[in-house]
Amino acid sequence: MKESELRQMIDCAMKREPCDLVLTNARIFNVFTGETEEGDIAVKDGVIVGIGTGYSARTYRDVAGRIILPGFMDAHIHVESTMLTPEEFARLTVPHGTSLIVADPHELVNVCGIAGAEYVAEAFARLQREGVSPLEVLLQLPSCVPATPFETSGARLDGHATAEELEKPTFFGLGEMMNYVGVIAGDAETLEKLEAAKRLKKVVDGHAPGVVGDALNAYLCAGVTTDHESLSAQEIAEKIARGMYVQVRCGSSANNAAVCAPLITEENNGRFLLCSDDKHAPDLMQKGHLDDALSRLVALGVRPLWAVRMATLNVAQCYGLRGHGAVAPGYAADMVAVDDLQHFRVHAVWKGGELVAEEGRPLFSVARYLPEAVRDTVHVAPVTADSFRMDIRSERARAMYVLPNELITQEVILPVRTKDGDVVLGDDLNKLAVVERHFASGNTGLALVKGYGLHGGAIGISVAHDSHNLVVLGDDNAAMARVVELLRTAGGGMALVCGETEEVFPLDVAGLMSSASCEEVAQKTAHIAARARRMGVKEGYDPFMTLAFLALPVIPHLKLTDRGLFDVDAFRFTTTEAEE
């Protein structure tokens, strides 16, 4: 901002010059006091310059007594998890009042390296018109690339590289430090990353399920500010007391609003934030984003003032965003018009003083940006039906048992028999394969899965937290090989082979996201999931999204990576052959 712009704002505030925009007949919700004030809101150069009456302006907008809130901020989200491009994400969320997100491109960077983060930054930046973006993005540098040493990801950011990248203005802070085990153990490379954040005075987000007591103290000494991964109410209370900002997670799979709501008090409400973490496109379309979370929190008994602060002022305070999070003079003119503080139905959204959405429709156009770095990312060594043979040399086998509506698996020991050098399936037994897809190394992990219910073919997906290799489940080796081939040629996606039927929904951006519209993504993912359901996948499992977590070796108890079957509890590889 130039000096002359400061003067222009002051001139507008003093009514010596006309403003750019005046919202009239507003009921302004004050996050500092909890009161609602009637008046007009004057805007100049993207900043609120006054609250009062009698302003002149180039544009007037009568908001007809609607409540004006500060723009909503999501304290932690992986945009990739929507399977939408940044542009589509903005098109979908901005009409719901979202005006800022703290985005952690953890998945993209695990596939594409730093180029993945730069793609997100650039895609969002291209939404700008005259310096104003409908959606402001604070990009966190993923702290765990790869997430674990037990799998092959597309990139590796060691301590030194992380420290170097973090110096760039591209990155606001360090993304969720999932390797809490490494922090607590004092792992040198992990500390190098945290030390860099400390030196650069950049915020560090946390991810510390079950970390309490001494371990929590140690984690906090390392400089972590936030957390969204508690396993119990007691754990959340402890984290609040120890000074963490707790991000209440209102995601598609994980949602702890009901656990958090009773914990939010007059004393501590300033220490809670809202976040989505992982949210799917259909959810965003059908239910909304932070508007939905606000409505849910209030329904759970949280005082509206506290809920609104959790999506506005508290986020600004946690991340040190001066001039954000309130409707007040000198603050960014990021505003949302709603009917009430109960349903939070969003009628209009302003970002930097620009009307960017109205009655659910975005008022900005997007041109798709798809750089080379995020395209054509699926590289697999040739596979055949024989690649999926499992010549199990024991009478009992260790299998993964998937629990309905859970990301964790259980280990089960089953009697098995083989024929012609391959395990005989049936009785609700499937094969699971994780095929390395970044370097065409041919690494393939094979395991048995019990309880999924699929029969008559195979399904597969290239989204597989956190390294995003290909995960294929089936009862037919040839179909599994075909699924890999379909995914390879599509550049990633979701694929299904059932007899003669072949379906594929491409996730052509890094194998994680679709370049299609949000409507198409929602419709086609629903379609292919329904088709997979007809192959017998049981209720309680999302056919594809459940698969996406079977390769994540940090969630108990038994998982599969491209390097083999992993016993999360013992924190080491194991075998399908069960000795006893």
Add this chain to the structure above:
Amino acid sequence: MKESELRQMIDCAMKREPCDLVLTNARIFNVFTGETEEGDIAVKDGVIVGIGTGYSARTYRDVAGRIILPGFMDAHIHVESTMLTPEEFARLTVPHGTSLIVADPHELVNVCGIAGAEYVAEAFARLQREGVSPLEVLLQLPSCVPATPFETSGARLDGHATAEELEKPTFFGLGEMMNYVGVIAGDAETLEKLEAAKRLKKVVDGHAPGVVGDALNAYLCAGVTTDHESLSAQEIAEKIARGMYVQVRCGSSANNAAVCAPLITEENNGRFLLCSDDKHAPDLMQKGHLDDALSRLVALGVRPLWAVRMATLNVAQCYGLRGHGAVAPGYAADMVAVDDLQHFRVHAVWKGGELVAEEGRPLFSVARYLPEAVRDTVHVAPVTADSFRMDIRSERARAMYVLPNELITQEVILPVRTKDGDVVLGDDLNKLAVVERHFASGNTGLALVKGYGLHGGAIGISVAHDSHNLVVLGDDNAAMARVVELLRTAGGGMALVCGETEEVFPLDVAGLMSSASCEEVAQKTAHIAARARRMGVKEGYDPFMTLAFLALPVIPHLKLTDRGLFDVDAFRFTTTEAEE
């Protein structure tokens, strides 16, 4: 902090290594939740690494069930107003629990220029031992040097110089922007300063008495964050609603705790801070510092949690001081042991894990630092008794009437007569002279003062807000000349001439502060004030400190500068001669 230190903290938190210090049997007050928790506090490398039990340490300290609070922070203070050097200020305040101050060396810089600020920075820095200072100082760059164009100060920082200085790490932010008139008017030089702060993302403190409505909006657009100068409860409420942090002023002359207390609510308590602004050494010695303010606030009905936050967490949030303001892992080990949350009697104080005060005694030694730049600052052109002749050429004269216990003056029109080219005094009429003392220019302003009560000589002082010229009041020209000479040879101070009696208390540091101990300053200022009182100065006026504000041309209604009599309401110079 080196990476290895991060590991050491983690090792201590995990009880793998002994800590530096463990406070046992603590009742830890939690500013996040308002609860009090019993346990031990473990410290390593100046940082709290854990709260719990079972820590091993090099040093244990049983705090015997005392309440442990975070170190107190003063959000706004002019150290010079104590008349103590920074070292003495620390010696006096640290035992009262003060662990951080946001200091604005406005007076020093108006006398000595930037060298005055550098002196404060260096004097405080020299208190450090092994990197830990008993008192942490965030230095604000004075924004108004000179405070007005109607007087001669020792230095001038224009917009460009201010912008340049503000880039230095010496300065945390921009000091109180008193020139709110300039801000609101869009004065170019003032905006240049504010623009620099905005560009550098440095906080700007405010000073805006009576600024409400459009003017307040404009002032906030300029980027001002705080204020401590409201004239009414309604004004404070408006400033809170518009997003300012309001600093409750608990100073020696100005104290609005009683006005603020009823305004502090469950909703807005996070937006109030404590500050001293101007506090005198005797007050600090007899009553205390923020401990006294806390006790007073609680007595006024403010909930202890809110009061404590106002001196700890809220200050940290306002100024963006991550890792300050709470007793929690990862936070600076700045702690205060008190008996209760009612009287806040301080027993022990730790700063960065070092015990720096105990039972009222500082546990650090100070070596006085007095650079050339702040010594020998009083330069006056020769004066004689004739310099104070007032040959008033009208029958009625305009005089300043000082109100008891107020900084404002009233204008009175009196009949006067002259004899031998000088006004005839008597009937409770005195002469007031403001003698320029920075450049020996000979500039002298003369005026009449009614109601002070002094007779039989003259008194004078080199503290005179904000330009700190010599202010001399008397009824005897020769005595006034002698007072100037006494102040000149002492390098500034307070002086008194009454018949044969001559007394002077030197303020040898910039003419503002004494290099003596706080005990001596308190004793000698009390002595000379008592001696002046015996010359007839009425109750309700502090003989010297009231003088110090008679030259401040921003407080209504009639003031005197070295350039003449100033009508604050009309904002222009006027004459002693009254036409009507």
